Amino acid sequence: MGNWQKEITTTLLLFFATVIIGGFTGHFLILLFLLMLMIIINQVKQINRFEKWIRTGGRGKYPKAKGIWEEIYYHVYRIRKNQKIRKKKLSRMIDQFRRSTEALPDAAVVLGVNDEIDWANKAARETFGLKTSDKGQRIPNLIRFPDFIRYLKAGNYKESVVVPSPIDNRITLEIRIVPYGAGLRLLLAQDITQIKKMERMRKDFVANVSHELRTPLTVLRGYLETLQDMDDGHSPLLTSSFQQMQGQTERMQHLVDDLLLLTRLETQQKKTECVDVPALLHQVCTEGDSIGNASGRIQLTIETNANIVGEEQELRSAFSNLVTNALKYSPEDCSIIVRWYRTKESVILDITDQGEGISKADIPRVTERFYRVETKRSKKVNGTGLGLAIVKHVLMRHNGNLNITSELGKGSCFSCIFPVNRICN
């Protein structure tokens, strides 16, 4: 029998006893009143005891009680015990999390809705020179670099920002913000001094080697031209050797030129002018038309007279790389469509060919340096594998991007997409 059933049974028994005794003595109502009073007093006492126990935190074992009250005490006691266990487990987890984030080599700072510091790990305190008293301070008051403040305000946290360390400007930091929860953000900073140093070394090395190769190449080409002029055609072997040597030195010249252009794109300050894109495209297409058997293959449609802010030489080299590729990688009887048009958010240059196309797996890789797709072409196509890397860099410097859609055997479309805020006329 449950406790509450026992309680009811006892009350009923008491009631019947009162009825019987009341019947015998003739004082039924008085006895019933006394019974009720006794029950009420008992319950008030129990409630009072319970309230006292709960008020003092319900700690330890609950007081002795009978019937339904024992059950109530037991349930409350059990709930509190489970809560305690859960709380212990949670605080252990938080403790573990804190200890692991403290041990992280990268700086981590939890920012509140008003950019104030909620919490920072050891690396963050060391990297940014934060003190415990800086809790609650707004982060832009402590990291004052304009680039960082712009990044924080813009709220576009897909990218990261590179700034010098506020306590040692020889250290370069890459800061990234990860939003989570309602208005909360996690700021992560990584020391990329070594990576930057290696990158600079790589760039310097490529630039120096390319630069140093130019002089011997010019000398070689000069001598080769003289030798070719002297060749009287008596020895076919000699003639074909000269031709091959010329082909290879030309290829090397292209490589050196492309590498130097890439280095310039990576290192030089951006120059800005208003570039007349329609006129530039007319020139690029006319030049393209004069290559090999390309005459009449290029169809240029200018649907917008939009000019864009940028560097003419860079854009010329990107567009002409794309037009040359379209000509190189499609049959000689197929036309190339060059289209300059505007949409709501962008101004776009599409260069479409009906050539050999690029497989899905190769599309993301063709903009890598030196990547050339291996296909069984009927004739060898010369190239350095640097053209699309140059295009990608040029577009990046113009806040644009390159979109490639292609199907093997059907053709490709290379789209240079610029945001409308680049339009300058």
Ligand code: ADP
């Ligand atoms: P390159 O043309 O000098 O080899 P690029 O960087 O310009 O170097 O192009 C990389 C590779 O992408 C090329 O080797 C070629 O396989 C592929 N590719 C580029 N443009 C096209 C195109 N229009 N159609 C098919 N394949 C292309």
